Amino acid sequence: DVKVTQSSRYLVKRTGEKVFLECVQDMDHENMFWYRQDPGLGLRLIYFSYDVKMKEKGDIPEGYSVSREKKERFSLILESASTNQTSMYLCASSWASFDEQYFGPGTRLTVT
Amino acid sequence: QKEVEQDPGPLSVPEGAIVSLNCTYSNSAFQYFMWYRQYSRKGPELLMYTYSSGNKEDGRFTAQVDKSSKYISLFIRDSQPSDSATYLCAMSAAGAQKLVFGQGTRLTINP
Numbered sequence: 001d002v003k004v005t006q007s008s009r010y011l012v013k014r015t016g017e018k019v020f021l022e023c024v025q026d027m028d029h030e031n032m033f034w035y036r037q038d039p040g041l042g043l044r045l046i047y048f049s050y051d052v053k054m055k056e057k058g059d060i061p062e063g064y065s066v067s068r069e070k071k072e073r074f075s076l077i078l079e080s081a082s083t084n085q086t087s088m089y090l091c092a093s094s095w096a097s098f099d100e101q102y103f104g105p106g107t108r109l110t111v112t
Numbered sequence: 113q114k115e116v117e118q119d120p121g122p123l124s125v126p127e128g129a130i131v132s133l134n135c136t137y138s139n140s141a142f143q144y145f146m147w148y149r150q151y152s153r154k155g156p157e158l159l160m161y162t163y164s165s166g167n168k169e170d171g172r173f174t175a176q177v178d179k180s181s182k183y184i185s186l187f188i189r190d191s192q193p194s195d196s197a198t199y200l201c202a203m204s205a206a207g208a209q210k211l212v213f214g215q216g217t218r219l220t221i222n223p
Contacts, residue, residue: 004155033210040120042215043156043200056209090155098204100146101211103155 003027004104006091012110019078021107023091031094032074033101034058034066036087043090049074050097081111115139118201118214127223131188135201135214138182142212145177146202147186150216156200160186191221 007022025032033048035058045058047066055066063085067075074093078085088108092101118135125131133147143164148156160175162168162184168175174187184203188195201214 040215042120043213045210048210050209058210092155097210098144098206098208100158100161101202103148103157105155106153108153 004091004093004102006089006104006107008107009105010108010110012112013078013081014112015082017078017081017111019081019109019111021076021078021089021091021109023074023076023093023104024072025074025091025093025102026072027093027095027102028071029093029095029102030071031097031101032068033092033094034064034074034076035090035092036060036085037090037106038087046076048097081109083111085109086111113138116201116203116212116214119217120215122218122220124220124222125191127191127193127221129191129221131191131195131219131221133186133188133199133201133217133219135184135203136182137184137203137212139203139205139212140179140182141205142179142182142203143206144204145175145184146211147173147175148200148202150198150200152197159199193221193223196220 034046091104094101147160150156176185198216200216202211
């Protein structure tokens with residue numbers, strides 16, 4: 001079974017803090033994705049990566065950066081957290097970029 | 113206009129009813145069609161996966177794709193309270209960099 005894990009289920013941070021969200025997958029997938037999910041807005045793609053050290057901007061990259069130093073690990077970084085980044089963050093991975101994605105359990109981030 | 117449209121609901125039906133969930137799309141290049149189920153405070157999980165047109169059945173669930181109308185459906189027969197979740201459609205074209213998701217429909221099955 002494919003397993004995607006995320007470092008925290010719940011996280012509370014203060015405005016201006018640097019926040020790291022980590023995602024690890026165990027199926028040797030090439031592609032990894034970071035989404036945020038908000039009521040009424042659905043899933044929105046922040047960044048994705050199709051290979052180690054490669055990254056592509058998604059639909060809402062502003063205020064975020066990513067790092068992929070190893071194939072199995074994809075990190076999302078909030079350089080200076082703001083209250084409008086309070087959200088559910090979901091990581092996913094897939095064999096091919098257009099193929100089914102396997103999601104992690106999500107991290108609910110609250111920025112106060 | 114969004115590339116994929118999905119009615120967000122909420123949709124509430126009695127236990128045992130047949131549920132129909134739908135998505136429309138505008139990109140005729142889409143060939144891969146998926147339905148995800150997401151329980152509250154959990155990540156989405158793949159429920160059904162269909163390539164191109166036609167029907168696919170898995171237990172109480174049936175996925176239909178009508179490419180001529182750019183319309184996909186998920187039917188749930190004999191619905192159960194455990195089917196209460198948000199259902200998201202997703203689709204992509206061959207070689208695309210990513211999936212395109214619908215907004216999700218929140219479904220509640222009442223005992």
